[in-house]
Amino acid sequence: MDEMKILTFAGSLRKESLNKKLCQQVVNFLQAQKLADAEWIDLRDLEIPLYDEDIESTHGDGTPALVPIGVQKLWTQVQEADALILASPEYNGAISGVMKNTLDWISRKKPSPIAGKHVLFLAASQGALGGVRGLWHTRVPFEAVGCHVYPEMLGIPQAHQVFDGDGKIKDEVTKQRLEKLLQNFVHFLQ
Amino acid sequence: MDEMKILTFAGSLRKESLNKKLCQQVVNFLQAQKLADAEWIDLRDLEIPLYDEDIESTHGDGTPALVPIGVQKLWTQVQEADALILASPEYNGAISGVMKNTLDWISRKKPSPIAGKHVLFLAASQGALGGVRGLWHTRVPFEAVGCHVYPEMLGIPQAHQVFDGDGKIKDEVTKQRLEKLLQNFVHFLQ
Amino acid sequence: MDEMKILTFAGSLRKESLNKKLCQQVVNFLQAQKLADAEWIDLRDLEIPLYDEDIESTHGDGTPALVPIGVQKLWTQVQEADALILASPEYNGAISGVMKNTLDWISRKKPSPIAGKHVLFLAASQGALGGVRGLWHTRVPFEAVGCHVYPEMLGIPQAHQVFDGDGKIKDEVTKQRLEKLLQNFVHFLQ
Amino acid sequence: MDEMKILTFAGSLRKESLNKKLCQQVVNFLQAQKLADAEWIDLRDLEIPLYDEDIESTHGDGTPALVPIGVQKLWTQVQEADALILASPEYNGAISGVMKNTLDWISRKKPSPIAGKHVLFLAASQGALGGVRGLWHTRVPFEAVGCHVYPEMLGIPQAHQVFDGDGKIKDEVTKQRLEKLLQNFVHFLQ
Numbered sequence: 001m002d003e004m005k006i007l008t009f010a011g012s013l014r015k016e017s018l019n020k021k022l023c024q025q026v027v028n029f030l031q032a033q034k035l036a037d038a039e040w041i042d043l044r045d046l047e048i049p050l051y052d053e054d055i056e057s058t059h060g061d062g063t064p065a066l067v068p069i070g071v072q073k074l075w076t077q078v079q080e081a082d083a084l085i086l087a088s089p090e091y092n093g094a095i096s097g098v099m100k101n102t103l104d105w106i107s108r109k110k111p112s113p114i115a116g117k118h119v120l121f122l123a124a125s126q127g128a129l130g131g132v133r134g135l136w137h138t139r140v141p142f143e144a145v146g147c148h149v150y151p152e153m154l155g156i157p158q159a160h161q162v163f164d165g166d167g168k169i170k171d172e173v174t175k176q177r178l179e180k181l182l183q184n185f186v187h188f189l190q
Numbered sequence: 191m192d193e194m195k196i197l198t199f200a201g202s203l204r205k206e207s208l209n210k211k212l213c214q215q216v217v218n219f220l221q222a223q224k225l226a227d228a229e230w231i232d233l234r235d236l237e238i239p240l241y242d243e244d245i246e247s248t249h250g251d252g253t254p255a256l257v258p259i260g261v262q263k264l265w266t267q268v269q270e271a272d273a274l275i276l277a278s279p280e281y282n283g284a285i286s287g288v289m290k291n292t293l294d295w296i297s298r299k300k301p302s303p304i305a306g307k308h309v310l311f312l313a314a315s316q317g318a319l320g321g322v323r324g325l326w327h328t329r330v331p332f333e334a335v336g337c338h339v340y341p342e343m344l345g346i347p348q349a350h351q352v353f354d355g356d357g358k359i360k361d362e363v364t365k366q367r368l369e370k371l372l373q374n375f376v377h378f379l380q
Numbered sequence: 381m382d383e384m385k386i387l388t389f390a391g392s393l394r395k396e397s398l399n400k401k402l403c404q405q406v407v408n409f410l411q412a413q414k415l416a417d418a419e420w421i422d423l424r425d426l427e428i429p430l431y432d433e434d435i436e437s438t439h440g441d442g443t444p445a446l447v448p449i450g451v452q453k454l455w456t457q458v459q460e461a462d463a464l465i466l467a468s469p470e471y472n473g474a475i476s477g478v479m480k481n482t483l484d485w486i487s488r489k490k491p492s493p494i495a496g497k498h499v500l501f502l503a504a505s506q507g508a509l510g511g512v513r514g515l516w517h518t519r520v521p522f523e524a525v526g527c528h529v530y531p532e533m534l535g536i537p538q539a540h541q542v543f544d545g546d547g548k549i550k551d552e553v554t555k556q557r558l559e560k561l562l563q564n565f566v567h568f569l570q
Numbered sequence: 571m572d573e574m575k576i577l578t579f580a581g582s583l584r585k586e587s588l589n590k591k592l593c594q595q596v597v598n599f600l601q602a603q604k605l606a607d608a609e610w611i612d613l614r615d616l617e618i619p620l621y622d623e624d625i626e627s628t629h630g631d632g633t634p635a636l637v638p639i640g641v642q643k644l645w646t647q648v649q650e651a652d653a654l655i656l657a658s659p660e661y662n663g664a665i666s667g668v669m670k671n672t673l674d675w676i677s678r679k680k681p682s683p684i685a686g687k688h689v690l691f692l693a694a695s696q697g698a699l700g701g702v703r704g705l706w707h708t709r710v711p712f713e714a715v716g717c718h719v720y721p722e723m724l725g726i727p728q729a730h731q732v733f734d735g736d737g738k739i740k741d742e743v744t745k746q747r748l749e750k751l752l753q754n755f756v757h758f759l760q
Contacts, residue, residue: 013242050240050288051281052203093334093706095284097241097291104287115531133703136663137330139523140516144283146531151495151523283516305721323513326473329713330706336721341685341713393622430620430668431661432583473714475664477621477671484667520707524663 004036004189007081011088011099011138013044018124018159019087021167026085026122029179035186038085041077043102046070051104071105078106079113083189084147085182087122090134099138107145115146120185122178123155124162130155150188154181194226194379197271201278201289201328203234208314208349209277211357216275216312219369225376228275231267233292236260241294261295268296269303273379274337275372277312280324289328297335305336310375312368313345314352320345340378344371384416384569387461391468391479391518393424398504398539399467401547406465406502409559415566418465421457423482426450431484451485458486459493463569464527465562467502470514479518487525495526500565502558503535504542510535530568534561574606574759577651581658581669581708583614588694588729589657591737596655596692599749605756608655611647613672616640621674641675648676649683653759654717655752657692660704669708677715685716690755692748693725694732700725720758724751 008026010019023040030038048070049055056067078084088099106114119142123131132155139149156162156174164170169178198216200209213230220228238260239245246257268274278289296304309332313321322345329339346352346364354360359368388406390399403420410418428450429435436447458464468479486494499522503511512535519529536542536554544550549558578596580589593610600608618640619625626637648654658669676684689712693701702725709719726732726744734740739748 013240014244044242048240050203050238050291051286052234052288053207054204091241091290091294092297092331094331095290097287097294100281100285100290101240101287104281107282129699133706136520136703137327140327141282141284143519143529143531148528148531149523151526151528319509323516326513326710333709333719333721338718338721339713341716341718393620394624397623424622428620430583430618430671431666432614432668433587434584471621471670471674472677472711474711475670477667477674480661480665480670481620481667484661487662517707517710521662521664 003034004082004186005080006030006036006038006083006085007077008038008040008085008087009043009102011043011086011096011102013098015044017089018126018163019089019122021163022087022122022124022156022159023085024167025169025178026087026182029182030186035183039077041074043098046074048074048102048105051101056108067108071108074102074106075109075113078117081117083118083120083185084114085120085122085185087124088131088134088138090123090125090127090131093133094137095134095141100141103141103145112145117147118150118189119147120150120181121153123153124159125155125157126160128157130157130159150185152181152184154178193224194272194376195270196220196226196228196273196275197267198228198230198275198277199233199292201276201286201292203288205234207279208316208353209279209312211353212277212312212314212346212349213275214357215359215368216277216372219372220376223373225372229267231264233288236264238264238292238295241291246298257298264292264296265299265303268307271307273308273310273375274304275310275312275375277314278321278324278328280313280315280317280321283323284327285324285331290331293331293335302335307337308340308379309337310340310371311343313343314349315345315347316350318347320347320349340375342371342374344368383414384462384566385460386410386416386418386463386465387457388418388420388465388467389423389482391423391466391476391482393478395424397469398506398543399469399502401543402467402502402504402536402539403465404547405549405558406467406562409562410566413563415562419457421454423478426454428454428482428485431481436488447488451488454482454486455489455493458497461497463498463500463565464494465500465502465565467504468511468515468518470503470505470507470511473513474517475514475521480521483521483525492525494522497527498530498569499527500530500561501533503533504539505535505537506540508537510537510539530565532561532564534558573604574652574756575650576600576606576608576653576655577647578608578610578655578657579613579672581656581666581672583668585614587659588696588733589659589692591733592657592692592694592726592729593655594737595739595748596657596752599752600756605753609647611644613668616644618644618672618675621671626678637678641678644672644676645679645683648687651687653688653690653755654684655690655692655755657694658701658704658708660693660695660697660701663703664707665704665711670711673711673715682715684712687717688720688759689717690720690751691723693723694729695725695727696730698727700727700729720755722751722754724748
């Protein structure tokens with residue numbers, strides 16, 4: 001079959017985000033193993049504003065042309081992907097505001113670019129629990145817009161000690177758990 | 191006892207937001223009935239950006255002075271309030287990104303300005319269900335930061351037909367349900 | 381391909397349960413349309429007790445032979461099914477105790493008979509909202525045991541007026557929504 | 571003020587349940603410190619069946635007399651308590667079926683014996699995470715029936731190593747965290 005297109009992005013903006021590093025390692029592994037045509041986008045580059053219906057209705061007339069450029073780009077990339085792999089921090093036991101705001105914008109396009117897509121959730125966290133509680137909260141709105149959320153998830157605790165200076169995962173156990181999960185997910189997609 | 195200070199704000203930004211109108215009616219009622227010293231703030235005026243740790247660490251040195259001014263204002267107002275009444279739309283069956291992003295900023299201050307506060311949630315929605323499912327998702331991170339969330343909530347369905355041209359609630363049944371809930375909440379606080 | 385085996389059961393016990401009727405209509409439709417080899421089981425017949433680890437350890441020695449017969453039957457039937465269609469009432473905004481207790485027993489078998497199965501959730505409710513809020517709570521533990529929960533769900537409000545004396549769905553709109561959803565689910569499975 | 575009445579019970583049935591032991595330690599501490607008039611009930615003794623509406627309607631005529639005796643006892647005890655402290659295991663990332671079934675029965679009485687009560691949730695777990703994820707799922711239906719759920723919760727990980735042969739908490743850090751939380755909860759109630 002044709003190679004699967006997988007889009008990855010992180011639910012945090014800061015440059016040294018552990019979840020961005022995680023996305024990059026996912027892309028590297030999927031490409032190196034020829035498991036998928038994987039791409040990472042940095043939400044910071046898209047400069048997506050906080051959702052405000054007036055942005056659409058004041059500057060817009062219902063045509064996508066007047067929606068923020070970054071949002072339009074994301075619509076296209078989500079639409080073209082066969083599946084998403086999203087890495088998101090846990091803020092206050094829940095979804096990050098950045099991730100939720102991104103989904104709120106994605107869901108404004110009709111027909112939906114994200115309905116029916118398969119999604120795998122990952123988290124990197126400096127805490128002891130790896131952000132998995134946040135992921136259980138994060139799943140909900142993605143399922144509500146029609147995503148097939150993969151049951152298994154991976155939260156990486158103490159993640160600030162897990163990546164080396166080049167952003168590679170130096171902890172062998174974590175690396176193997178991640179790679180096994182990615183293989184299972186791609187296998188499931190096929 | 192001294193008059194209770196209650197802060198209200200809405201989880202959406204657009205000018206004609208139904209949830210902003212709801213906040214204003216809450217303030218009007220509480221003031222008119224001398225139930226509380228109530229205040230509404232418009233998040234749009236605070237110009238709070240999407241949460242980005244680099245904003246704190248690049249422009250900041252750990253002192254609150256370099257955090258966005260709007261965030262600092264909100265910290266003070268939340269801190270000074272005895273309780274919060276929050277009106278928030280349901281986006282994709284869940285918390286609005288704007289509301290979550292606001293909470294993510296609030297929770298960055300130590301000691302927490304919001305822990306231990308009592309919170310009442312309301313929702314105005316153009317849909318048939320009134321946004322209550324979204325409120326159940328919205329409660330979670332507020333509880334996680336230590337808020338006492340009031341069990342009863344009110345979702346107003348078909349809310350675009352409920353307010354008149356002056357932003358007053360013209361539907362008598364809805365008006366009475368709201369006023370009864372506000373009275374119960376203030377009574378509980380006392 | 382071979383015909384898909386689909387198992388259905390309801391999360392309530394009473395004889396005239398609306399959710400049991402819904403299960404039966406699901407089976408009738410899937411069989412009549414030759415969409416799947418579908419079977420309904422009545423949890424009441426299985427006489428599954430409340431979960432109590434002492435039942436396993438007192439009467440049992442780790443071999444399945446001493447687990448309640450009804451639980452063992454259910455293990456086998458879940459294991460043999462390709463997918464599950466579950467209809468469950470909403471009790472107190474959440475999963476029914478009967479459904480959760482059933483899952484708690486199912487999850488005791490190793491290797492898991494339910495991990496990796498696709499599940500579609502339905503609800504019949506006498507209320508105005510159709511029990512969908514309860515289903516969002518019901519999804520969580522099924523996802524936690526590794527099920528692929530289908531994103532779309534169907535809640536039937538005022539369900540006591542929807543079935544005729546023979547247990548058939550007399551409301552044409554509801555009937556068509558259900559049948560369309562079942563077709564989509566089976567199509568997705570294939 | 572008069573002494574507060576606090577009722578405690580556990581969401582599991584087995585005799586050696588860690589959550590039952592936890593309840594007993596809670597009662598011992600509250601009594602010894604004269605913080606409250608605390609009582610523990612063992613759900614096993616109440617012999618509450620799985621909820622089945624036919625039990626009410628077949629054997630019953632709407633009068634409480636024909637509801638299972640254990641349920642009626644629980645109704646009275648919940649009604650007479652000022653607050654509840656509940657210890658519940660996490661099963662499949664969610665509420666235990668036993669706890670949910672118990673709440674389903676409690677909620678059948680009108681007027682509600684549990685609405686407006688304050689509830690503190692604890693969990694003892696053999697796992698590494700202490701069952702807190704399950705507690706976040708457990709809160710939901712209690713809030714839906716009108717309980718004021720205390721924001722802070724305590725999950726005790728590796729709990730099988732935490733109790734000594736007499737059921738006392740031998741781990742000093744855990745003991746102090748529990749006692750501090752109980753003091754805070756009682757202080758909040760007052």
